Amino acid sequence: MPELDVALFATGDESRLLLSLGPLADPFVGAGWSHAEAQARWMTGSESTLMLGSIPFQGACTLYLDLMPIAGSLPLPPQRLDILVNGHSVGAFALEHAQRRTLVCDVPGAAIARKAAVSVVFRHPDGATPASVIPGSHDGRHLCFYLYDLFLQDGTAAHRARRHDLSTALQSPIARSVTAVADAEGPPDADLAANFESLGNDCELGFVQRQLGAEPIGLLRFAGMPLVHLVRGLRSGFEGLAEDVSFRMETDVYSELIGVDDRYKLEYHTSRYRPEADPALLRPAEMVRQKYLAKKLIEDLEDAEKIFVIKDKLGLPGDYLLLLLDAVRARGPGVLLWVDVADEAHAAGSAEVIMPGLMKGYVDRFANLPQGPHTTSLDSWRTMLGRAHALWHLARP
Amino acid sequence: MSRAEIYEGLTAIFHDAFDDPDLVLRPDMTAADVEGWDSIKMVAIIVATESRFGIHLRSREVDGLSSVGDLAAVVSAKLG
Numbered sequence: 001m002p003e004l005d006v007a008l009f010a011t012g013d014e015s016r017l018l019l020s021l022g023p024l025a026d027p028f029v030g031a032g033w034s035h036a037e038a039q040a041r042w043m044t045g046s047e048s049t050l051m052l053g054s055i056p057f058q059g060a061c062t063l064y065l066d067l068m069p070i071a072g073s074l075p076l077p078p079q080r081l082d083i084l085v086n087g088h089s090v091g092a093f094a095l096e097h098a099q100r101r102t103l104v105c106d107v108p109g110a111a112i113a114r115k116a117a118v119s120v121v122f123r124h125p126d127g128a129t130p131a132s133v134i135p136g137s138h139d140g141r142h143l144c145f146y147l148y149d150l151f152l153q154d155g156t157a158a159h160r161a162r163r164h165d166l167s168t169a170l171q172s173p174i175a176r177s178v179t180a181v182a183d184a185e186g187p188p189d190a191d192l193a194a195n196f197e198s199l200g201n202d203c204e205l206g207f208v209q210r211q212l213g214a215e216p217i218g219l220l221r222f223a224g225m226p227l228v229h230l231v232r233g234l235r236s237g238f239e240g241l242a243e244d245v246s247f248r249m250e251t252d253v254y255s256e257l258i259g260v261d262d263r264y265k266l267e268y269h270t271s272r273y274r275p276e277a278d279p280a281l282l283r284p285a286e287m288v289r290q291k292y293l294a295k296k297l298i299e300d301l302e303d304a305e306k307i308f309v310i311k312d313k314l315g316l317p318g319d320y321l322l323l324l325l326d327a328v329r330a331r332g333p334g335v336l337l338w339v340d341v342a343d344e345a346h347a348a349g350s351a352e353v354i355m356p357g358l359m360k361g362y363v364d365r366f367a368n369l370p371q372g373p374h375t376t377s378l379d380s381w382r383t384m385l386g387r388a389h390a391l392w393h394l395a396r397p
Numbered sequence: 398m399s400r401a402e403i404y405e406g407l408t409a410i411f412h413d414a415f416d417d418p419d420l421v422l423r424p425d426m427t428a429a430d431v432e433g434w435d436s437i438k439m440v441a442i443i444v445a446t447e448s449r450f451g452i453h454l455r456s457r458e459v460d461g462l463s464s465v466g467d468l469a470a471v472v473s474a475k476l477g
Contacts, residue, residue, distance in 0.1 A: 215428075216460065217436050217439055217459065217460075221436075270437070271435070271437060285441065288444055289444070292440055292443070292444050296459065297456075299456035299457070300457075303455075303456065303457055
């Protein structure tokens with residue numbers, strides 16, 4: 001069995017395993033899959049199998065799946081997905097909306113203990129052919145779920161304890177924003193906005209910063225990178241980012257050139273458009289720029305003079321974010337701000353300190369970015385950022 | 398390196414970055430004064446500055462730049 005191409009991203013830490021379903025995953029793919037696309041592949045038919053071979057841990061673990069159900073021009077019925085690890089059922093889902101998300105399954109120790117090899121079976125009785133649900137499509141394949149990454153986290157006692165700690169802390173945070181003080185004494189908008197650095201997901205914070213008068217330079221300001229690859233990049237210092245073999249330029253529907261790095265699954269806006277911009281000419285400069293920005297992000301994490309922001313538009317599981325928090329804190333004493341949509345218990349514009357190094361902030365809604373940056377809820381973001389900054393400032397030595 | 402030599406080097410970098418051989422740098426010149434000086438162009442300027450002068454600008458130093466004069470001062474300080 002070949003080695004996983006992107007396994008064990010924490011050096012010396014055999015507690016994590018990552019399989020990206022791009023072309024390099026071919027040796028691990030059994031029946032029920034489409035051909036590999038650049039960063040993922042489709043589950044086809046009614047059952048799909050992955051054969052992971054031996055894995056570096058033997059006890060209970062957590063399985064995370066980054067995937068998206070098939071979408072049609074009209075909503076499809078809930079897409080069912082049953083997941084089995086070595087024959088043990090570990091999860092059953094029915095996904096109603098065709099959006100990318102992370103599923104979490106607890107894998108019992110009995111499923112993998114003393115097993116020479118691990119197989120993961122996905123049963124998906126629904127699905128559709130694109131030809132039947134997308135006007136103009138002639139694709140007759142029966143597609144179900146588009147799987148980007150499979151990630152296994154060893155369920156050591158320490159990891160389980162931290163999951164519990166986070167769950168408890170979310171109910172009773174260390175500190176909540178003191179609104180009167182924060183709102184009255186905060187820095188000017190542009191200075192405030194420059195204190196934050198996006199860790200990807202999408203461009204909303206970047207647009208908020210622009211609307212507040214700040215134009216900071218950042219690798220992930222107008223970019224997306226899946227969380228597990230972001231963690232891998234922070235751990236490695238983005239080693240191998242934007243190399244000739246992994247970096248390409250694509251053109252989106254608005255004729256904008258999009259930079260893509262397949263090694264870290266980075267996609268970002270260049271603000272350069274065809275036909276004025278030539279991708280072949282732009283590519284070398286973009287590779288240099290991305291390497292510089294990656295180095296700058298690592299320095300920012302080391303200096304810890306900014307608040308690092310992850311926007312949770314997909315309902316990321318909290319313990320998944322702990323992986324990111326650990327990666328951020330491994331570089332320096334930085335603080336991660338986890339931005340979510342307000343609910344009954346958390347007012348829009350509020351912020352709180354969940355645990356050392358982790359804050360959570362709430363806005364009234366997220367932007368609908370395909371409709372444009374004007375859809376950001378600017379007042380809500382401004383208030384939340386101000387209060388998060390005040391909490392951060394109070395806690396600094 | 399003298400102040401004039403630093404400005405001479407920066408001028409060459411800006412001419413190349415903006416493809417404008419007539420651009421004349423002033424210490425108080427900011428992004429608002431030069432069409433096309435956005436965050437993307439800023440990275441190109443920083444990378445070229447590091448390469449030309451053989452220095453490394455730390456992220457916090459880059460974030461503190463707001464004018465050509467700031468950049469020249471950082472370069473001068475780095476060169477000692």
